[in-house]
Structures are given as C-alpha cells and as structure tokens.
Amino acid sequence: xxxxxxxxxxxxxxxxxxxxxxxxxxxxxxxxxxxxxxxLRWLHSQGYKVVLVLSGELEKxxxxxxxxxxxxxxxxxxxxxxxxxGRRLPRxxxxxxxxxxxxxPALRRPLNDxxxxxIYQPILSNLGDGKKKRSLTSLKLAPLVAKLARKYKPVxxxxxxxxxxxxxxxxxxxxxxxxxxxxxxxxxxxxVVRYGIEDPWACTKEEERAYLLRSDVVLAIxxxxxxxxxxxxxxxxxxxxxxxxxxxxxxxxxxxxxDSIAMVGSDNPMNVHGLRSFFAECWPxxxxxxxxxxxxxxxxxxxxxxxxxxxxxxxxRLDDLSAFYGQSRVVINPAIxxxxxxxxxxxxxxxxxxxxxxxQGVEGLDYSGEAPYIKCESWKEFAAAVVRVLxxxxxxxxxxxxxxxxxxxxxxPETVYGPLRDCLQAHELAxxxxxxxxxx
Numbered sequence: 313x314x315x316x317x318x319x320x321x322x323x324x325x326x327x328x329x330x331x332x333x334x335x336x337x338x339x340x341x342x343x344x345x346x347x348x349x350x351x352l353r354w355l356h357s358q359g360y361k362v363v364l365v366l367s368g369e370l371e372k373x374x375x376x377x378x379x380x381x382x383x384x385x386x387x388x389x390x391x392x393x394x395x396x397x398g399r400r401l402p403r404x405x406x407x408x409x410x411x412x413x414x415x416x417p418a419l420r421r422p423l424n425d426x427x428x429x430x431i432y433q434p435i436l437s438n439l440g441d442g443k444k445k446r447s448l449t450s451l452k453l454a455p456l457v458a459k460l461a462r463k464y465k466p467v468x469x470x471x472x473x474x475x476x477x478x479x480x481x482x483x484x485x486x487x488x489x490x491x492x493x494x495x496x497x498x499x500x501x502x503x504v505v506r507y508g509i510e511d512p513w514a515c516t517k518e519e520e521r522a523y524l525l526r527s528d529v530v531l532a533i534x535x536x537x538x539x540x541x542x543x544x545x546x547x548x549x550x551x552x553x554x555x556x557x558x559x560x561x562x563x564x565x566x567x568x569x570x571d572s573i574a575m576v577g578s579d580n581p582m583n584v585h586g587l588r589s590f591f592a593e594c595w596p597x598x599x600x601x602x603x604x605x606x607x608x609x610x611x612x613x614x615x616x617x618x619x620x621x622x623x624x625x626x627x628x629r630l631d632d633l634s635a636f637y638g639q640s641r642v643v644i645n646p647a648i649x650x651x652x653x654x655x656x657x658x659x660x661x662x663x664x665x666x667x668x669x670x671x672q673g674v675e676g677l678d679y680s681g682e683a684p685y686i687k688c689e690s691w692k693e694f695a696a697a698v699v700r701v702l703x704x705x706x707x708x709x710x711x712x713x714x715x716x717x718x719x720x721x722x723x724x725p726e727t728v729y730g731p732l733r734d735c736l737q738a739h740e741l742a743x744x745x746x747x748x749x750x751x752x
Contacts, residue, residue: 327740328384328464329355332365332457332479333472334448338379341611341629342578343655344494347533347555348472349382351492354556354729356382360736363387363464365457367449367476387460389452431481435522439501441512448475458482467740474523475513481526486746488739491527492553495652496520496537498544503672507649509581521545529735533653534676551731554653554676557662557723559716560634571604571702574640574665576633576656577647579612586647586670587617591624593691594646594698599623601699610636637663641708642701645673646694653677661685662719666711668697677718684718686711 333348340346355362366388370376376386431454437445457479461469468488471477474497480489500514515523524530524545531553532538538552575590577583587609598605607624609617610633614626630636637643643660650672657674660667667674667685674685686701688694701708721727 322464326464327360328363328466329360329736330363330365330457330460330464330466330469331355331383331472332367332453332469332476334367334476335472336366336370336375336379338375342580343653344472346655347494347653348492350555351470352379352382354725357725358733358736360467361464363460363466365453365460365479367453367479387456389450389456432478432526435519437515437519439516439519440497440514444512445475448473449478453479454481458484461487467736467743471527474515474520477523477526486743488529488736489527490529490531490735491524492531493524493537493541494533496532496540497651499537499540499651503651504582504649507585509585509649511581517544524548531732535678536676537652549735551735553732554728555655555658555723556725556728557658557719559719559723560637560663570639570641571602571606572640572642573598573605573607573698573702574610574637574643574660575607575613575646576610576636576643576659577613577645579616582647582650583611583613584616585649586645587613589648589691590644590646590694591617591619594695595619595621597692597695598698598702601695602702605698605702608636608640633659634663637665640665642666642668642698644694644698645669647673650675657685658723661715662723664712664716664719666701666708667715668694668701670694677722679718679722682714684711684714 331348331352335345335348337345337348337352340349352362352364362383364379364383364386366386368389370386370388379386431451434446453476457469461483466487468490469480469483470490470492471479472492473494474491477491483489495513497513497515498517498520500511504511505514521544524541525548527548529549529551530541530545531551532541533554535552538550542550575587577587595607605623608627609624610627610630612628614628618626637660643665645654645657645667647654648670653676654669654673657667657669657677661677661684669685669687671687671689674687677685686697688697701711
C-alpha cells in the first residue's frame with residue numbers, strides 16, 4: 313500500500329535506498345525511533361532517495377508530511393481484509409471469526425513470488441516471546457518490498473531489527489541486504505533477564521545467527537556488540553554504526569547553579585526497573601546529603617515510577633529537551649540492565665551534561681583519556697557520585713568539558729556513518745561496473 317509521497321519521475325541518476333521498519337520514526341520519542349530518524353536524515357544528506365516501508369499499517373497520518381522532508385515515499389502493509397472488517401463489525405467478527413479461525417491453517421498455501429521462490433521458513437524461538445517477534449512482520453511484507461525493489465532498483469534494502477528480515481526473501485540476487493541490528497538479542501538473557509526483567513525479544517545465539525545470515529552486511533550500534541556479532545557470523549561483514557548528535561551550541565560548561573537531577577526515558581522495562589531502584593536504594597541517601605536536591609523525570613517512565621515526594625517532578629513530554637538539559641546539574645541513567653546503545657546517555661553527553669550511570673548505561677561509549685561520565689558499580693557509589701556533582705562546581709565543570717570533547721569527536725556524523733558510507737559507495741561502484749544500475 314502506498315501511504316504517502318510526492319509524485320515524481322524515476323530518474324536513472326537517482327540513488328534509492330529502502331528502509332524497512334515496524335516503527336514510525338516521527339516524532340522520534342524513544343531511543344530506537346531517534347536512531348532510525350537520524351539514519352534517515354543522514355541518508356538524505358548523502359543524496360539518497362529514501363523509501364520508507366512500514367511492516368504494519370500507517371497510524372500517524374498527521375506526521376507523514378513532516379517525515380516526507382527526509383524520505384521520498386512511505387509505504388505500509390495493509391491489514392488483512394478480515395481485520396479491517398472486524399474493526400468495523402466487531403460483533404460479526406466475534407460470531408464468525410472464532411468458528412472459522414481453526415480451519416485457516418489448512419487453507420493456507422506457501423506464498424510464492426512470480427518466479428516461484430518461496431519466502432523464508434520460520435525461525436524457531438526457544439527464548440523470549442515468539443508470537444511477539446512474529447507480530448513485527450507479515451506474509452505481505454516480502455512481496456511488497458520485492459515489488460518496490462523492482463520499481464526503484466535500490467542501492468540497498470535496510471531492515472531495522474533482525475525480526476524484519478523476512479523482507480529480504482523475494483529480492484533479486486545482487487540486492488545489498490543490510491540489517492541494522494540495534495541490539496544483540498542473544499545477550500538479553502545475560503544482560504536483562506537475569507535481573508528479573510522479562511524481555512520478549514531475547515534470542516538464543518542459534519536463533520539470532522539464523523536471522524543475521526539472511527543479510528550481506530550487519531550494522532552494530534556499538535563496538536562491543538560488533539565484536540560479538542563478528543564472532544557469531546564470521547561469514548558476514550559487520551560494521552559499527554552508532555548514532556550522531558550535534559554538540560548543542562548552548563551545551564553546559566558545568567557552571568549551573570542548580571540542584572536538579574534529570575532523567576529522561578521511555579517506559580521500557582529496563583528504565584522502569586532502574587528508576588524504581590534509584591528511588592528505593594539511592595534517593596534517600598542523596599536527599600540526606602543534599603536536602604535541596606530535586607529530581608525531574610521526563611518521559612513515559614515517570615508514569616510507572618511515581619513516588620509521593622514533593623522533590624520529584626514528572627513531565628510526560630517536553631518540546632524543548634535542550635532547555636531542560638541546560639537547567640539540569642546532573643543527568644542519571646539508573647538502568648542496571650540492557651543491551652544496545654543507551655541513546656539518552658549519548659544525548660546527555662551531547663548537551664555537555666555530567667552523567668552518572670551503571671556500566672550498562674554507558675556500554676559502547678568508548679573514549680580516550682579521562683572518562684566523560686561517572687560509571688558506578690553499586691547504589692552507594694551512585695548516590696555518592698550524584699552528590700559529588702551537585703556539591704562540587706569543579707567536578708561538574710570537569711565532567712561537562714569531557715562530555716563536550718567526547719561528543720565533538722565520537723558523535724560527529726562523518727565519524728559515526730563513515731563505515732556505512734564506504735560500504736554503500738563500494739556497492740554502488742560494483743553495480744556500475746556490472747551495468748546493473750538502471751531504471752526500468
């Protein structure tokens with residue numbers, strides 16, 4: 313289904329890239345949405361015509377125009393007719409569908425493309441929630457992506473998350489298939505589940521490897537995970553491509569006369585577990601040592617972690633996060649568990665803020681010289697670090713300066729996307745040499 317886009321003629325010089333995702337990345341609220349949005353923006357800046365393909369239906373119609381400043385067209389998979397009919401006639405659905413559903417598997421046939429190539433066989437899941445993983449895609453996705461690939465002759469097709477790699481199944485040979493992994497899902501058992509946090513996306517190594525082998529190139533969001541993926545799939549090319557951030561022109565120099573502790577986060581289980589633990593294990597000690605301290609919580613995480621305390625403020629959403637960061641003395645990331653790259657930790661450093669976090673909160677933020685953040689191994693350390701930043705201008709200013717230096721070097725788009733740029737250019741050169749780049 314064509315969901316939106318401006319009419320245009322296909323030009324032989326156009327360089328298209330298909331990006332397939334289950335998330336509508338505008339406005340980018342969660343970290344994953346921000347990562348996808350920034351990737352789209354970078355591709356656009358490099359002259360690529362991006363075609364965005366949603367694996368589910370388009371719900372945010374009002375935001376499509378905003379996103380079309382970066383992408384040439386937006387397509388989405390339309391729900392099955394029975395689903396659309398059931399929404400209109402829920403009572404009929406309840407009467408008919410529940411009786412008809414048991415015979416559906418017997419009526420289904422393998423889905424073939426025009427050349428008789430079947431889609432991928434399902435990958436077995438022994439960890440996490442297999443049903444939820446499968447819900448990110450549908451049998452309609454691969455035919456839609458194949459149809460768009462025949463139309464646009466893209467330089468590459470990029471799948472966001474391993475669970476969308478069904479989209480590669482019907483592509484013509486020679487199409488560059490890239491997985492933007494965003495996470496290493498086989499690490500979740502060790503780095504999330506063992507803390508008592510359920511994670512539906514957890515995978516075994518065998519399961520994750522099977523998904524990854526569907527690609528030609530895999531993007532890791534941070535260097536440690538790149539090493540894990542290279543060991544898991546030595547047959548494939550693995551590139552480290554993180555997230556870019558501009559060092560905000562009003563980035564703090566640490567000289568903020570404020571008692572404000574800031575946390576920004578979505579309501580994912582790791583954030584909820586972390587903030588609840590912070591309030592239970594850490595906040596009383598901070599208040600005792602620094603009675604003027606206040607905590608400002610931004611994002612959906614606050615609704616799941618409310619405490620009766622006049623010194624804690626909740627903001628479901630703020631339009632100007634830069635101003636919020638600018639008025640904060642220290643930023644915390646209390647998530648003790650997690651995988652991938654903690655986007656809100658990166659965002660805090662880009663705003664020149666002193667950051668206090670557990671090791672998982674800064675994993676992948678490699679640096680040279682002095683650390684641009686304070687990494688803690690216990691709640692006692694965590695509380696002491698926050699108090700130190702609140703009470704010492706020298707500590708706050710030093711951390712702020714290191715954060716800005718880190719951001720200028722590590723978060724620059726040229727540095728972040730360099731490996732992907734080189735990969736795409738090499739493939740384009742190979743296509744040109746083989747005479748494959750043309751518009752039918």
